[in-house]
Amino acid sequence: MGRCPACGEWNTFKEAPSQPKSASASDSSALFSSISSGVTPMPLSEIDCSGEQRIRLNMSEVDRLLGGGLVKGSLVLLGGEPGIGKSTLSLQIPLMQSSLRTLYVTGEESSSQVKMRSERLGGEASGCIIYPQTHIEEVIQAAAAERPDLMIVDSVQTMFTDRVDSTPGSVSQIKEVASMLLRYAKQSSVPVILIGHITKDGYIAGPKILEHIVDVVLQFEGDSSSSYRILRSIKNRFGSTSEIAVFEMTGSGLREVTNPSEMLIPMHEQGLSGTAIASTLDGSRPLLFEVQALVSSAAYGTAQRSATGFDARRLNMLLAVLEKRAGFKLSAKDVFLNMAGGLKVNDPACDLAVVSAVLSSNFDYPLGSDVCFAGEVGLSGEIRPVGQSSRRAAEAARLGFKKMFLSTYTSSDFIVPKGLEVVKVSDIPALVRSLFKA
Numbered sequence: 001m002g003r004c005p006a007c008g009e010w011n012t013f014k015e016a017p018s019q020p021k022s023a024s025a026s027d028s029s030a031l032f033s034s035i036s037s038g039v040t041p042m043p044l045s046e047i048d049c050s051g052e053q054r055i056r057l058n059m060s061e062v063d064r065l066l067g068g069g070l071v072k073g074s075l076v077l078l079g080g081e082p083g084i085g086k087s088t089l090s091l092q093i094p095l096m097q098s099s100l101r102t103l104y105v106t107g108e109e110s111s112s113q114v115k116m117r118s119e120r121l122g123g124e125a126s127g128c129i130i131y132p133q134t135h136i137e138e139v140i141q142a143a144a145a146e147r148p149d150l151m152i153v154d155s156v157q158t159m160f161t162d163r164v165d166s167t168p169g170s171v172s173q174i175k176e177v178a179s180m181l182l183r184y185a186k187q188s189s190v191p192v193i194l195i196g197h198i199t200k201d202g203y204i205a206g207p208k209i210l211e212h213i214v215d216v217v218l219q220f221e222g223d224s225s226s227s228y229r230i231l232r233s234i235k236n237r238f239g240s241t242s243e244i245a246v247f248e249m250t251g252s253g254l255r256e257v258t259n260p261s262e263m264l265i266p267m268h269e270q271g272l273s274g275t276a277i278a279s280t281l282d283g284s285r286p287l288l289f290e291v292q293a294l295v296s297s298a299a300y301g302t303a304q305r306s307a308t309g310f311d312a313r314r315l316n317m318l319l320a321v322l323e324k325r326a327g328f329k330l331s332a333k334d335v336f337l338n339m340a341g342g343l344k345v346n347d348p349a350c351d352l353a354v355v356s357a358v359l360s361s362n363f364d365y366p367l368g369s370d371v372c373f374a375g376e377v378g379l380s381g382e383i384r385p386v387g388q389s390s391r392r393a394a395e396a397a398r399l400g401f402k403k404m405f406l407s408t409y410t411s412s413d414f415i416v417p418k419g420l421e422v423v424k425v426s427d428i429p430a431l432v433r434s435l436f437k438a
Helices: 028-035 060-065 086-096 111-121 136-146 171-188 209-213 312-325 348-363 389-398 428-435
Strands: 075-079 102-106 128-132 150-154 192-196 216-221 228-236 244-250 253-257 275-282 285-297 305-308 333-339 371-373 403-407 421-425
Touching (some): 028 136, 060 253, 075 171, 086 111, 086 128, 086 192, 086 253, 102 111, 102 136, 111 128, 136 171, 285 389, 305 312, 312 333, 312 348, 348 428, 421 428
Parallel strands (some): 075 192, 102 150, 305 333, 403 421
Antiparallel strands (some): 216 228, 275 285, 285 333
């Protein structure tokens, strides 16, 4: 073109050579050539999975949550609120398992910051390699050179690649970075742990495809102002998704709580109304905790309903059952419900404890501190049985409880532990007669 279409001048165009793209962006095969796995297609009947190897992290609760340890070549996503303990846990893993050669990629902190935190946490740091880098191509090249047993990336939102023309943390960047790390993990058989931020709504930041790409999704829960943390398995291709691990945040890092029931048992004087102990089952672990309820006259005309750690719609349903089937007038009263310890409960077995706590507060009649409950409440007011009642009862007896309320329709193979009295109730009126017969 001889004439410039903008200014109208002639012979003002000059030839300029185009900037060549980086090798990492133009040739992806070159980046992964040194870590090729040599996998070939083979019939399903000939695949042998009996020798599946897992990497033990020397943290019993995390190993149990993962289904027995980290599977080689797996991609794990660890999410949680700021300050909840994600970076602390990810650094404790290599410090507590010094025999594990770990490449710790930090995109948010400097090497000196990580060093100071490791000194506070303690442990053996000889097997941990710190690499402050955010360019994912250089990270993969460093991993191919170091050949670690485990790689930790903190965080995935800070990583970027030259293949995508956008800022770090954008949807396209996160998706491309996760895909490259997945390819590295599968070809090298090195497990990769990704730290991910969450949004204000409590979801992991970035595209939803990020959770589809990874093999395991773990999420930290709990109030940052409290010392207790709950690590919950949301997705796990190699184990159960109904498991939780409880930690306590201390000055020297996260401490595993092997018996969380002991920390959730009442921490107040006896004789208080509006409290009941629920026996729930989270995965394979029975868990006993306190349900707190407060019923008072509505001060502003319209009754309030508030639930912390419990589904508010289910609370409204249980209150409607109490009013319709048992004749309790709660429509003109405020009802506040709280699950002690910052727990978020989804087990229907908590219904019986919720109803008992509400009735206890309504009558201002304290329930015994050695009484626990496990049962689901139906719309007709019946008490329905819950699964694995024997395990719940065994945990209650071990913690010193003397009486447990269950459904009349509990399975016939239920085993009553020694020293535990089991009271079976069929509906809400039967529960009221048993609780407040005095």
